[in-house]
Amino acid sequence: MSDFVSGFWDIYVMVLVAGSIAFCMYVVLSNRTAKQVGQVELHGHVWDENIAEWNNPLPRWWVGLFWITIFFSITYLVLYPGFGTNKGLYGWSAHKQYDDEVKKADNQYAPIFDKYAKMDLNALAADKEANAMGKRLFLTYCAACHGSDARGAKGFPNLADNDWLYGGEPATVETSILGGRNGVMPPHAHLGADAVKDAANYVRSLSGLAADSIRIQRGKEVFNTAGCTGCHGADAKGNQAIGAPNLTDKTWLYGSSEATIIETLSKGRNNQMPAWKDMLGEAKVHLLAGYVLSLSKDQAVAK
Ligand code: HEC
Numbered sequence: 001m002s003d004f005v006s007g008f009w010d011i012y013v014m015v016l017v018a019g020s021i022a023f024c025m026y027v028v029l030s031n032r033t034a035k036q037v038g039q040v041e042l043h044g045h046v047w048d049e050n051i052a053e054w055n056n057p058l059p060r061w062w063v064g065l066f067w068i069t070i071f072f073s074i075t076y077l078v079l080y081p082g083f084g085t086n087k088g089l090y091g092w093s094a095h096k097q098y099d100d101e102v103k104k105a106d107n108q109y110a111p112i113f114d115k116y117a118k119m120d121l122n123a124l125a126a127d128k129e130a131n132a133m134g135k136r137l138f139l140t141y142c143a144a145c146h147g148s149d150a151r152g153a154k155g156f157p158n159l160a161d162n163d164w165l166y167g168g169e170p171a172t173v174e175t176s177i178l179g180g181r182n183g184v185m186p187p188h189a190h191l192g193a194d195a196v197k198d199a200a201n202y203v204r205s206l207s208g209l210a211a212d213s214i215r216i217q218r219g220k221e222v223f224n225t226a227g228c229t230g231c232h233g234a235d236a237k238g239n240q241a242i243g244a245p246n247l248t249d250k251t252w253l254y255g256s257s258e259a260t261i262i263e264t265l266s267k268g269r270n271n272q273m274p275a276w277k278d279m280l281g282e283a284k285v286h287l288l289a290g291y292v293l294s295l296s297k298d299q300a301v302a303k
């Protein structure tokens with residue numbers, strides 16, 4: 001296997017490998033000496049007037065190790081990939097080993113997933129064993145963004161409450177996970193800093209937060225004329241078809257402070273939930289949807 005476009009580097013590596021092995025053999029062979037210890041002569045090198053070097057043969061065990069190494073490397077290169085593009089007699093590859101292991105695991109667990117894949121999501125959400133499996137999947141694939149307790153963080157929605165950007169119907173939650181979601185709030189800096197601040201005050205007032213009463217009046221005007229209603233609705237209760245949040249409740253995706261809302265309005269937001277269908281497959285997503293639904297089942301709707 002080679003990622004190189006031309007064959008040059010393959011040959012380069014082959015020459016280096018064969019050359020190193022041949023050189024190693026040459027060094028071992030050329031240092032053979034027929035003489036035995038005791039019968040030897042001096043090399044003729046002398047240091048410090050009287051320190052001389054004997055021409056002794058190399059220890060047998062040591063030479064033996066060299067031959068074992070040489071033999072091993074040749075056997076290895078015959079059996080396994082390593083010598084240029086040669087695939088080796090075993091036909092082993094890291095990809096193949098990985099695929100085999102995945103296939104083995106899939107065969108082993110398929111019956112379990114099949115059983116749950118056929119279950120209705122509401123029943124699945126009430127099934128303790130299924131939720132234990134769903135939780136493990138969640139901790140592996142989802143917790144990095146949504147938190148290990150699924151309560152989310154700034155920009156990452158809380159999945160354990162009953163407030164949904166895209167809807168909490170079992171099928172909708174499953175669709176969110178299968179296909180991913182992309183929430184786009186366009187930037188509105190063109191309205192001017194003052195109008196944005198007015199709108200932010202109006203948005204805060206919608207959920208009962210302290211806001212400047214003059215700005216609320218002006219902000220309402222901005223909200224109704226600047227296109228906000230097109231996505232968030234005239235009543236500002238949002239639109240789950242496009243994931244536009246309800247602005248009148250107490251649940252915030254980014255935060256309720258005036259500064260955060262101003263940031264959301266002027267810079268906009270572009271939020272990505274990845275799609276999991278290809279990566280995990282429908283059976284695992286089904287288990288995950290069941291688990292996510294189980295988290296909010298007993299929660300009262302946050303108002
Ligand atoms: C890379 C971060 C990331 C990962 C990983 C991730 N999510 Fe999300 N998820 C998001 C974001 C961001 C959103 C909100 C998207 C938006 O604002 O439009 C979201 C939205 C959702 C929603 C819709 C919530 C609603 O209120 O409608 C569900 C359900 C969900 N995620 C479940 C999962 C599950 C289950 C996993 C694991 C398989 C997962 N997510 C993994 C970032 C992530």
Ligand code: HEC
Binds near residue numbers: 184203232244255
């Ligand atoms: C094209 C549709 C669209 C328009 C127009 C739009 N919004 Fe949004 N808005 C969204 C979406 C979608 C989100 C959620 C973004 C995300 O998922 O990250 C959002 C998020 C927000 C948030 C953040 C809420 C939170 O929980 O943190 C606020 C506040 C907001 N919008 C106010 C406004 C105001 C005020 C206007 C008018 C000036 C406006 N939006 C115009 C679609 C829109």
